[in-house]
Amino acid sequence: MAEGVQFSRYLGKRAASMAEYAPDPLEVVAAHLGMLVGQLIKLDANENPFGPSRRALQAIIGYNAWQEYPDPISRQLRSAIGSYLRVDAARVMVGNGSDELIDQIVTLFRPEAGVGGIREVLSFPPTFGMYKHYTAVNDMQLVEIPRDSAFQLDMAAIERLCSDGQPRLCFVASPNNPDGQLLPKSTLTRLLELPLLVVLDEAYVEFSERSAVALTKSYDNLIVLRTFSKWAGLAGLRVGYGVFPPDLMSALERIKSPYNVNGLAQAAALATLEDLPGAMATVQRIIAEREKARERLETLPFLRLYPSQANYLFCKVVGIPMPTLRKAMEARGIILRYYPDSALDDCVRITIGTPSQNDAVWVTLRELANQEVR
Ligand SMILES: Cc1ncc(COP(=O)(O)O)c(C=O)c1O
Structure with missing residues (x-):
């Protein structure tokens, strides 16, 4: 080993400026609460409590191609996604979770010495944290235009900023994380009229009443990202995808890692799409549970x-x-998403769980309301 070279001194400031994303493992959370892992009710990460569809589970259990590299460009899966969304499969790109696609999109436009690139990335907080993260990883400038108290976009400020005609990237989630509201259609079309490459993140759209994916046929400045992590219950396998303008596809294909989506993940995602009624039945159960939880929680005074x-x-x-x-x-082992030390420190996000998990949330909150009244 070379003597005297301390390589950590060459790291630069970028990594030091970022926060590690490493929530405590469940064993640690349970030990901290003096409980067993099995007693925890984990409702902090918007996972699907019912897991994958039956067909997807069968594909996972029956998977036997461990020794082979998977298809590097996920041909079969892309074709199934094309049919699912009624878009041309040639415009679909699959990634290791939609997180990876966020990174790839930003990387694609990272300025190079002297030529090309986009300098600024727009984001509208409070929103999903990975837009900010990958902007920093790629040394690009983040411009944050905060949402109002109802989590709506400040279109006047966005239009003012864009009036200089500079092309920018912009990330917007619909439904937005954390508030869960869809981006109004009129707001999306106003964004699309600006010199912006709009990345519409529809990670949760299957639980909502509408998607804007059809607009990718009319707008060449729209990318729609989706994932199998939420509705399809495959968060652990990491499969996301995007619908891209045709003229970006070959550049994306060239920069991606060859085997970014592993074979098991491709097989499970494909099986999900081959069993849409089964997978969608789970989505309907979650929506019904959400509405039931909403009705209950709305009666609580706090x-x-x-x-x-x-x-x-x-x-x-x-x-x-x-x-x-x-x-x-x-005290009941219920883990929710809190936002300490931020403007959302008086807010909490509750993932919809199984009926018994949702009952536990309801009973605990109702008890709290009764104690407060006494
Ligand atoms: C808005 C939003 N986009 C994307 C993701 C990441 O999804 P994936 O698991 O596909 O990387 C999440 C996960 O929480 C999210 O909330």
Whole structure:
């Protein structure tokens, strides 16, 4: 080994400026709460409590191509996605979760010395954190235009910024994480009229009443991202995809890692699409549970709910301290998503779970309401 060279000194500032994403493993959370992992009710990550469809599970159990490299460009899966969305499969790109596609899109436009590139990435917080993360990883400039108190976009500020005619990338989630609201159609069309490459992140769209994916046929500045992590219950296998303008496809294909989507993941995602009625039945169960949970939680005096169309409910907590609520939930092993040390520190996001998990949330919150009244 070379003597005297301390390579960590050559790291630069980029990594130091970013936060590691490493939530505690369930064993650690359980130990901290003095419980067993099996006692936890994990409703903090918008996972699908019912898991994959029966056909997808069969494909996972029966998978036997471990020794072979998978198809590097996921041909069969892309073709099935094309049929599912009624778009040309040649415009579909599959990634290791939609996270990877967010990274690839930003990388594609990262400026190079002297030529090309886009300098600024627009994001509208509060929103999904990975837009900011990958912008930083790729040394691009993040411009954040905050949403208003109802989580709507500040279109006047966005249009003012874009009036300089500079092309920019922009990420917008619909439904948005954390509030769960869809981007209004008129807002999307206003964004698309600007010199923006709009990346519409529809990670939760299967739980909502409409998708904008058909607009990819009319707008060459629209990318729609989707994932199998939420509705299809495959978060652990990491399969996301996007519908891209045709003229970006070959550049994307050239920069991607060869075997970014593993064979098991491709097989499970394909089986999900071959069993759409089965997979969609689960989605309908989650939507029904969400509406039931909404009706119940709306009766609690200390919760204000946003009209979520995703597989979670987002609530502002008024009149009781958040640590009190959190303590009551954690005493029952219920893990929710909190936002300490941020502008959302009075808010909580509750993933829709199984009926018994949702009952546990309801009973615990109702008890808390009764204690507060006494
Ligand atoms: C809005 C949004 N987009 C994308 C993702 C990431 O999805 P994937 O698991 O496909 O990387 C998430 C996950 O929480 C999300 O909330």
